[in-house]
Amino acid sequence: MLARLGAVLGAVTVIAAPGAAHAAAQPVPEVMAALGDSISTGFNACGWYVSCTARSWSTGDSGQVSSHYARLTELSGTLQKHNLNFAVPGATSADLLGQMRKAVAGRADYVTILIGALDACTRTEEAMTPVATYRRRLDAALAELRGGVPGARVFFASIPDVRRLWQVGKGNALARTFWSAGRICQSLLAEPTSTRNADVQRRARVRARVVAYNRAAAAACAAYGPRCRTDQGAVFSYPFTLDHVSKWDYFHPNTAGQRVLAERTYDNGFTWLDPR
Template sequence: MIGRLGSVLAAMLLVSATGPAQAAAAQPVPEIMAALGDSISTGFNACGWYVSCPMRSWSSGDNHEVSSHYLRLSAMSGTLQKHNLTFAVPGATSADLLGQVRKAVAAKADYVTILVGAQDACVATEQDMTPVTTYRSRIDAALAELRAGMPQARVFVASIPDLRRLWQVGRTQPLARTFWTAGRVCQSMLANPTSTKRADAGRRERVRARVMAYNRAAAKACAAFGSGCHSDGGAVFSFPFTLDHVSKWDYFHPNMEGQRILAKQTFEHGFTWDDPR
C-alpha cells in the first residue's frame, strides 16, 4: 500500500490546499478509531500469502513492530484499548468509501483514517481510471456523511503512494516484473515494465498525474471539512520507498517495514494530540 521528480511540487500543492489548519490546537485522544480505504490499510500481504493482516496495518494495527496510529494513541491514554476497527477492504475504490463511513458512524468512531484511491488508478488501462471530478465528489459525499453522523470526529487523510516510484524501483527486478505481469498488477502503470517507448513512458506519466490530482482533490476536500480533518501534506506520496518496503508476495503492497514507515510518516503529519500523561 508507494522518482521524486515533481514530488516536491506535489507536496507544496497539498500543503497549500490544507492551509494553516495543520497548526490547530491539540486534540483530545479519541476513544474509538476506524481505518477506511483499501488493501493498504488492511495490511494486505504484510504477513502472509494474499491475505489481509490487520494487526500490521499502519492505521489500526496492534503489532508493536509497526507502531500504528492505534498503538501510539493508546499509549497516550489507554482509551482506545480494543477499540481499533478496520472497515477498509482490499480492492476498494473511492466508490466504496461512503459505505465504510456509514459503518464508522454506526460504530461511533471519533477518529477515522482514510487512504483510498490507489485502486481508482490501478486498473487495466489508463482509460479505466476514475475521473478526478468523480473521485472528489465521492470524497465529499463520504465526509459529509461523517460530519452528519459524527460531527466531532477527527479525520486523517493519507496521500496515495507514488505508483511510478514503484515502477522505477522494481522494473529492473525479474521477480517484480514476473509478479506484475502474471498477476496483472496495476497494469495502468506497470504494464510493459521494461519498455522505454514513448507511448509507455507517456502512459506512466499520465497515471502518475492522475494520482497527484487525486491527492490534491482529497486534500481540498479535507480542507473544506474544516479543522477536524488533516491531510499528510503529500508525505506518503513523496516518501522515497524502496523494494525493502514492499511485500515479496506481489511487489506491490507494503510489507511490515513499509507499514511501519507509513505509520511514522502519517502520524508525524497528522493531528497534534493532547497527551494526558
C-alpha cells in the same frame, strides 16, 4: 533526477487544511476507524495473499509497526480495543461511503482514509476514475461523517507514488513476473521495460492522476474544516524501495512499509493531547 522531481511534486500535492500549522492539540479519540483499500488492511504484510490488520499503519496493534492506534493508546487507555478497520482489499473511492457508514455506526471519532490507489491502478488507463468523480465520492463520505458523528476528526494519507514502484522494480525480474502474472496495476505497470514514448507518457499520465487525486483529497479535507488533516504529501513523496514492499506481489507494503506509512502519517497529522 526523477526521484528529486517526485519529492518536489509530492511537496505540492496536498494542501494543508485551514489552520493546520497552528491548530490546538486534540483530545485522544475514544474510537478510531480505518477506511480504504488493501494497504490499510495490511494485505500481504504477514501472510500469503491475506490481510494482516494487526500490521495496519492505522489501526494495527503489532509492535513491529507502531501504528496510529498503538501510539494513541500509549497516550490514553480509553482507545484500547476500539480500533475498527473497515478497509477492504480491492476497494476504490466508490466504496468509501459504505465504509464511512460503518464508521458512523461504530461512533468513530477519529477516521483515517487512504483510498485511490486502485482508482488509478486499473487494467487500462481509460478505466481510471475521473478526478471529479473521485472528489464527489470523498465529499459524500465526509458529509456522512459530519452528519453522523459531529466533531469527528479525519486524517487523509496521500496515495503513494505508484510510478516510483515501477522505477524501483522494473529492473527486477521477479517483480516484473508478479506484475504481469497478477495483472497488477496494468494502467502503469504494463510493459515495464518499454522505453517507447507511448509507454513513458502513459506512466506519466497515471502518475498525474494520482497527483490530482491527492489534491482533490486535500481540497475535500479543507472543505471539511479544521477537524481534518492531510499528511501534506508525506507518503506520496517518500522514496520507498523494494525493501518496503511484499515479495509475494511486489506491490503491497510489507511490515517495513507499513511501519514507514505509520511514521510518515502520524508525524504529519494531528497533534494529540497527552493527558498523563
